[in-house]
Amino acid sequence: MNSLDPFNDSSILIVDDSRAICEALTAILHDCGVSNVDYCLNGEEAYTRVERDPTAYDALFVDLHMEGMDGLELMHKLNELRYRGGIIVMSALDKKILDFTLEVISNYNLRVLGSAEKPLERTLIAFMVKRIKSYYPTVSRKEKVLKRRELYEAIKNNKVITYFQPKISAVNNTVVGLECLVRLNMGRAGVISPAAFLPVAERFELIESLTDAVLNTALPQFRRFREHTQLDCSLAINISPLQLYNNLLPETLNEYLNRHLVAKRNVIIEITENHAIREESQLKNLNRMRIHGFQLSLDDYGAGFTNLRQLKNLPFNEIKLDAQMINGIHTDKVLRIMVESVRKVTHEMGLNLVAEGISDSKDLMVISDIGVDAYQGYLFCRPKPMDELLRWHANWEKTVRQTKIVNLNDKHA
CATH class of the missing domain: 3.40.50.2300 (Response regulator)
Structure with a gap:
């Protein structure tokens, strides 16, 4: 391309x-x-x-x-x-x-x-x-793609940081989960987005080291969020389909969860759709993840290689609609038909359906009408460091409570 x-x-x-x-x-x-x-x-x-x-x-x-x-x-x-x-x-x-x-x-x-x-x-x-x-993921003109050595040094020198974006219940607007999003803090060069280093990590076999750094950073902060908010929510952690070739992946993830005292039931492993998941070893380890008790989410559905027929043969608990399936849906008949089809299939299979990338209230109205389980996107909250997310959550809870009071008053009017 x-x-x-x-x-x-x-x-x-x-x-x-x-x-x-x-x-x-x-x-x-x-x-x-x-x-x-x-x-x-x-x-x-x-x-x-x-x-x-x-x-x-x-x-x-x-x-x-x-x-x-x-x-x-x-x-x-x-x-x-x-x-x-x-x-x-x-x-x-x-x-x-x-x-x-x-x-x-x-x-x-x-x-x-x-x-x-x-x-x-x-x-x-x-x-x-x-x-x-x-x-197609691109890098801004201000942001150059990192070289292998630069990424290696960044991981080694603890420059990996994590941002978090909340997942909002479509039923009662409460926060039901967080997605962990990786960044690199390069000092004077600022915070660098994944587009500048994830392809490099995958190409030069640094993705495992990067994931280790993410887990060590994200899991303690997730514990802090749960303790502060008293929410029984989940943490979604992204892994590359390339990591499904690793036969030790379930055991490795278990070790990190035990080390940081995070329950397995509160963790969702998101598999991104940037590579096809078709080889026998990948499918075997995907199933082993479920056998070990992990929840699995197919991220960015609609942007990659998995079709509706294949969904029925893959062991996912959750499907996340890519932003490209959401943005502009209020004016796009084809997108609406596609999302309605996915909703029908996921409902029949008992899978959660999450609409991510929501940034327009008109799109939200259509998605709400179709009926999904949860929302995620800039319309609710941009990815934030944990301190900022906690401040956002306090304001969000206040807004939700006030909305409930208004709705109750309307019913009694």
């Missing part, structure tokens, strides 16, 4: 059999700051281009109704090709056809980022561009 270079612009391919629509959408994309735009007037040519270079385009705008190879057939072939860019579905068709299309492609390993209904609206296209650019 061009996005592997964080300073390159996104590259987009439009697939529509109307030249007028292709040219109009190209102009809108240029106005939105995307200079690398190509278009094809049929699905066959689009497939040939992607087959020739699967990394050429960060995203495709695909119309469903085209002469020859239609949009659904194109997406079927892209799935076989294992295309890993984003896909935005364009359509002027009615809801039944769109519903059927989404049901079919929900079983594909495609990254569907949303839909753009015809006639195309400039504001919606601008939003889709933002979604494409935020889909």
Whole structure:
């Protein structure tokens, strides 16, 4: 992908059999700051281009109704090709056809980022561009990617710090958990985000050392939070799918929990979806985690490689919808259909469903209507160091109590 270079612009391919629509959408994309735009007037040519270079385009705008190879057939072939860019579905068709299309492609390993209904609206296209650019982790111009030695020294010199973001109950607005998020405090260089070092940790086999540092930092602070708030909540700790190759992972995690006096029932292990979980050793250790009594959460669902059919064969307790499935859902019919499908499957399987990345109250209203178990996102609280989180929680509890009093007064009025 061009996005592997964080300073390159996104590259987009439009697939529509109307030249007028292709040219109009190209102009809108240029106005939105995307200079690398190509278009094809049929699905066959689009497939040939992607087959020739699967990394050429960060995203495709695909119309469903085209002469020859239609949009659904194109997406079927892209799935076989294992295309890993984003896909935005364009359509002027009615809801039944769109519903059927989404049901079919929900079983594909495609990254569907949303839909753009015809006639195309400039504001919606601008939003889709933002979604494409935020889909791939990038590093800001102020923040360089660390080298292996720099990351090694940072871990060795105790520069690993942890921030926490609360998970809010969709039933009563109480805090039901915290997610631990890793940062590096590089002194004068400031606090560095994961995008600058997590890929380096995975590439150079420093992910285990990084996780050890996170556990030693996060677990004592979690104990402090529980003691201070008297909440029987959980702590979510992220691990890489690459760590599932480690046969000692359950035992290692047990050692850390015993050392820091944290009960296993209060810990959720989040597996990020940035790599496919398909190899026998990974699946074995995933099941061993459950056998050892750990709760498992599939993080960033919708941004990676797991489809609805595969969910039924994986031992997760919880599914966390990626922000790309949430942001803009109040205006995006496709996203709503996709989330409703996930809700139906998780309900049937008895899994908790968490909507993360909520930053818009309009999106929250739709998610609440669909019905999830918990919320997480900037709309409630940004990731914070523990001292700041404790101050936030005191204010949050006060707000929740006042809301309950108002609701009671309304009932008795």
